[in-house]
Amino acid sequence: KAGVTQTPRYLIKTRGQQVTLSCSPISGHRSVSWYQQTPGQGLQFLFEYFSETQRNKGNFPGRFSGRQFSNSRSEMNVSTLELGDSALYLCASSLPEGSIGPTQYFGPGTRLTVL
Amino acid sequence: AQSVTQLGSHVSVSEGALVLLRCNYSSSVPPYLFWYVQYPNQGLQLLLKYTTGATLVKGINGFEAEFKKSETSFHLTKPSAHMSDAAEYFCAVSASNNDMRFGAGTRLTVKP
Numbered sequence: 190k191a192g193v194t195q196t197p198r199y200l201i202k203t204r205g206q207q208v209t210l211s212c213s214p215i216s217g218h219r220s221v222s223w224y225q226q227t228p229g230q231g232l233q234f235l236f237e238y239f240s241e242t243q244r245n246k247g248n249f250p251g252r253f254s255g256r257q258f259s260n261s262r263s264e265m266n267v268s269t270l271e272l273g274d275s276a277l278y279l280c281a282s283s284l285p286e287g288s289i290g291p292t293q294y295f296g297p298g299t300r301l302t303v304l
Numbered sequence: 305a306q307s308v309t310q311l312g313s314h315v316s317v318s319e320g321a322l323v324l325l326r327c328n329y330s331s332s333v334p335p336y337l338f339w340y341v342q343y344p345n346q347g348l349q350l351l352l353k354y355t356t357g358a359t360l361v362k363g364i365n366g367f368e369a370e371f372k373k374s375e376t377s378f379h380l381t382k383p384s385a386h387m388s389d390a391a392e393y394f395c396a397v398s399a400s401n402n403d404m405r406f407g408a409g410t411r412l413t414v415k416p
Contacts, residue, residue: 295347
């Protein structure tokens with residue numbers, strides 16, 4: 190099976206712009222989670238989608254949003270970019286409900302640099 | 305709510321020496337526990353996980369971890385370090401589907 194894919198891998202934006210990142214989960218996985226990783230804050234949970242619905246949300250401002258499509262692919266959007274949004278954004282997918290032991294499988298990440 | 309504490313942000317070992325990365329968790333319900341490894345500019349790769357059953361869990365690349373409920377620990381070990389083991393390691397805990405919390409990470413350096 191193909192792993193989790195994320196596009197683009199690298200992105201450079203300027204302050205005030207918006208950005209959309211894409212994540213394709215492993216085939217058959219219906220849950221997609223997003224994380225922000227920075228040297229100072231480590232791995233921080235953004236949100237999780239399951240069957241096109243946001244189930245969990247981390248402590249991030251409303252500028253961070255996401256959605257999930259019927260094929261389980263997910264996008265996250267960051268509006269009005271700030272310098273502090275520079276980070277590695279990781280997407281993870283996991284097996285359907287009822288699986289024993291939720292296990293998240295990660296993509297390679299999108300490196301966002303805000304200038 | 306569950307949480308994870310990784311003891312030691314940096315660990316340095318010599319090639320061939322024992323690797324021991326420490327992780328303590330807090331959870332109000334029986335936890336699921338995970339170790340992930342991250343190489344530079346890459347995503348996280350699952351090393352091993354504990355769900356139920358045997359408390360000694362074997363993972364990839366010769367790593368293993370032991371779930372000790374009495375000590376609320378899930379330390380990661382490898383008998384003999386290899387240069388290719390140099391990376392950052394994350395311990396994570398989950399008490400329900402996809403509510404996963406990560407530790408701050410431990411950077412492992414392997415000296416020749």
